[in-house]
Amino acid sequence: MSLLNDAQQNAVAELLRVSPVADELGRRFGAAGHELHLVGGSVRDALLGRLGDDLDFCTDARPEQTLTLVHGWADAIWETGREFGTIGIQKNGLRIEITTFRAESYDGVTRNPVVSYGTSLLDDLSRRDFTINAMAVSLPGHEFTDPFGGVQDLAAKVIRTPATPQASFGDDPLRMLRAARFAAKLQFTVDESVISAMRDMAADLDRITAERIRDEFTKLICSADPLAGLRLLVDTGLADRFLPELSGLKLEIDEHAQHKDVYEHTLIVVTNAMRLEGDDSPDFVLRMAALMHDVGKPATKAVGRDSRVSFHHHEVVGARLTKQRMKAMKYPKDVTSDVVGLVALHLRFYGYGRGEWTDSAVRRYVTDAGPLLSRLHKLTRSDVTTRNRRKASALAADYDALEDRIARIEAEEDLAKVRPDLDGNAIMELLGVPPGPIVGQAWRYLKELRLDRGPLDHDEAETELLKWAREQGHIS
CATH class of the missing domain: 3.30.460.10 (Beta Polymerase, domain 2)
Known part of the structure; x- marks a missing residue:
């Protein structure tokens, strides 16, 4: 005492x-x-x-x-x-x-x-x-x-155990994850004897329920310095027990087919996303999406004849892997859906600066993002980690222009509530059909038309619907 x-x-x-x-x-x-x-x-x-x-x-x-x-x-x-x-x-x-x-x-x-x-x-x-x-x-x-x-x-500012680390972690293996979490929360260093035991006993984490691991990991991600905790998880092998996709980002880089270090890039993206949170409380969905946005790269890595490395469709693969991992960790479906949605959409912006986007493309971007749009803005900006200042400035200017364009179109149209110009009752009355699959097909056609062309007046919408119905053979 x-x-x-x-x-x-x-x-x-x-x-x-x-x-x-x-x-x-x-x-x-x-x-x-x-x-x-x-x-x-x-x-x-x-x-x-x-x-x-x-x-x-x-x-x-x-x-x-x-x-x-x-x-x-x-x-x-x-x-x-x-x-x-x-x-x-x-x-x-x-x-x-x-x-x-x-x-x-x-x-x-x-x-x-x-x-x-x-x-x-x-x-x-x-x-x-x-x-x-x-x-x-x-x-x-x-x-x-x-x-x-x-x-x-x-x-x-050091983290040690009262008993030997082996005895402490033997009592409760979750404490190994807690060591990483406290390092992240308090910004303390972890004693070398504790780190050594974490490496030796990482497999013992398999005895802990997914729910307890999930809760501890969520606290780590939402802490003041999650990077310190994440690095510790990877370096000790703990991440391999419940989030192997994180360690998997350490792709081998050879001198002939170089690409940016995906692991380090990911940690920078997490840091960037945290800076864009503002004064609000930590945003787990945004931080988790930043952490997982490139997990599809290892499976999609390809080297072309010119030795250039590509990761085609890694956002699609990454979204699937993210969904599988978060389901295994027992995250709620709505939280998982939001993170997966951001991972799937994080590349959508690229190409905008080349002048390829029509108003229709902007509407679809906003509609597909839905309530995630604000987070998607932050994730997309966070994903720019190039050291080339000119390139970084150009990308930032492009995204500024996109947000301005979204604001302009939103001022003219309610993009948050894009719906067909005719509702189900109007469709049934015009086509003379009862409730059923045809009404749903017509509704989806009119929504696609609305996204492509913007709001239609009532007569124009009816004309387009009748034209579609004839082409589909629903009316003569």
Whole structure:
């Protein structure tokens, strides 16, 4: 155990000052003969000056005893984590989790932890993932406990494990992914002994459910410095266990058939996309699309007779691979659909600067992108990583021109709601047909005509529909 210096004492005092609920809760547990300690990320974030509204506590009280102590005091209670020893409550706008001292581990076979309760704070802290998360403040006495040098590691910005990395990752292999995530979130370095164990034990990640991996990876992608975490995943082989397409971007480059480094290019695109997010919260869909936009290149790489390298239709292959991977990682269908859509569309812009696009092409670009248009703008701009300033400026100017053109056409037409100039009822009345396939075919024909030529007046739309119907043999 170690004592805090004055600055650290002040940090803890500030934590308790802004969260008076902590002392009040500590007194309730103490009066009942139980311990209560603020732990983990709450202590770490307080020392870093990043304390939020979520507080984590541990206690020797069992879940049923915790429920008794908070009943009538908490503003709300939830028991979704009760089987793992955790009771959640809300008090004065704070979200609080209280967990019984734990001694959980994996049995080396199943994908879920074997939960058993611990008997002391020291045992509980020794089972935590990293030293910077293995500190505690006891309540209501405010005693600080740091048995594994978390304060020193926090100051040094290094990620280490309380026990040996092998023992820690053996308890929960997901911690290897968490090491990469904390490196990305906190912009800390990972101790070499931890990195070595991650390489040696990467295959153990296969014992973790896809959902847990997905959630941890999503946090990594949405962190302050995802590139640090992504590089760590690739360098340790962890990416090969759940996202092999990322490592696969490291294509071999020979002196006779050179092309840009696809892996490094991809990481730059992710960085560029982050810069275009603005002040909003991290955009997982945009970042994931940036990460996956070129995963179709390895499968489509070809070298021509002139030694030029091509990746024809890599956006199509990439969209298919992205869909397969995100499905395997159990991402929601709507999130997967958005990412896949961006990957499929990320090359559509090229060719615009050569003057090949008609208004019809612009309408189709906007219609195909739909609600993804704003993200597609950002992804397309992010994909320009050339060091040739003249080329980069020309591409940026071309895209500026396209956005201006979209704005002009949108001012004349509602591109977000492109629909045929005749609805289903008008089609049936004009053609004298009942509801059925012919109506759908006619509707799609009129929509294509609308995209090609812009809005038609009513009489023109009817003339075109009748002409089409005769050609198709639907009317004489």
